[in-house]
Amino acid sequence: MGKPILTAQGLTKVYGALKATDGLSLEIQKGEIHAIIGPNGAGKTTAIGQLSGELTSDEGTIYFAGKDITRLPVHKRASLGLARSFQITSILLNFTAEDNVAMAIQARDGHSFKFWKSARTDGKLRVPAREVLKEVGLADRATIVADRLSHGEQRQLELAMALATRPNLLLLDEPMAGMGPASSRKMVALLNALKGRITILMVEHDMNAVFTLADRITVLVYGRAIATDTPENIQTDFAVRQAYLGEYV
């Protein structure tokens, strides 16, 4: 594979006496789907927070597309092409599905200090928004207020918003969280279709999804990466570790 799009080195986040991430180092290759797995409390969501910029790191550095982004705020990282979804769906609930995605399109289309022209009839926003909705399978739900969408559809919409910003790296925090088997399969298919086109770093508990999608997997325990390898190797390694540690998954 080529050169890494994101490199994190020695990331640490301390909450009082607890080291949520403890010297975590990661390399994400361009084009891969990279999954982080680990038991509850391993610091997966904390790590995503540090990478996206919601949490400041106590130690360590993050390079993204060759740039040091360690001290950049969330919105600057986002405008560099770092998009994310949240563990608990985070969308604009009183906006229609199309308005949600149009907002994401607007985010990548320069600044929004434009006070006069209507954004509701702006083809530059609406046309690409409908395209992205189609891509995630929500084309016929465009005019529905997000609040009225099912949980699975809301997750799809959140993914659509992230995709609409044309990210260089997509951070997905448990994309299958709270989904039934049917919507889970749909989401896996969706992500699979993105494979190769978009670099994805995902945290996920659903092992089927992880082993189906991931090119590489990092196992996180107590804030440290104890292994990074292909799914096959991790799976074999897994049994060994489980035997020794007896605690994971």
Place this chain on the structure above:
Amino acid sequence: MNRFQPTLKACILVAALVFLIGLPPIASALEADFYIGLFSRILIYALAAVSLDLILGYGGMVSFGHAAFFGAGAYVVGIFAFHGAEGSAVFSWPFMIMGTDNALVSWIVATITSAGLAFVIGAISLRTRGVYFIMITLAFAQMMFFFFTSLELYGGDDGLSLFTRNRIGHLSLSNDTVFYYTCLGLLIGFLFFSWRLVNSRFGMVIRGCKENERRMGALGFPTYRYKLTCFIIAGAGAGLSGALMANQTEFVSPSLLHWTVSGNILVMVVLGGVGTLVGPVFGATTLLLLEEFLSRYTEHWMLFLGPILIFVVLFARRGLYGSLVERIGDDG
């Protein structure tokens, strides 16, 4: 449904517009000129309420200090008029500005001053959230209240009388009808501007921040800057409204900056419909008419206003106008 509701809305708007345009000649014909003054006051407060709703209803910023901008705008007009009558300068450093009764100067300066004040207050207040934001905006407004109370040159807590109303070029606003139409024109202008604003890209960002600021940040919007800009626009609107108020009463005093004024403007917005543009106009009309007529019967008119407000909040959450044209995600 979609065909019916805009029609209902259009009917309400046209009826209101016809009423407001026709009011002065009818009031004069019926020898009830008093209503021209009353409705001028309503239009002025409506302007302030619409500006508050930009940050409150669309931006989700519950400011309890809108009187600061309202009062500052009024004082600018008062101070300019004071120096204009005296023939002296308002200030002479770094450059000299003479006092004047020309609206084109003093109203614009009033608007800019309030915008500048909103920049300072907003820049600090917007670093807080929720109840802290309410308290800090209130605290700033109180600071302004005591600041103007201590301005001995301009009457301290007694306030300052204007020698006469401003003029626009050669057009004197001393005529109540002329002044009324000036207020109406400015209100409609500001409503139109706000309508474009809330549906523009900027407006969508502001609404998005109200809905889910975290998501907006994650999409790449520097939310603080957008909210601050909105806060400044609202402050400017309130400043203009204050400039009109000084002309309406031909008197400015710290009471314009009292926290109850902020409260009243807030009540107008809630009464009429948070997050609608025309709602605050209805709210201002309702509140001031109730005040006018209830206070003829009793000085404890607030006692009756209270239950009405509770009723509206309980049973018409989107306010009087908002409930009438109920539609989620309305464009105003």
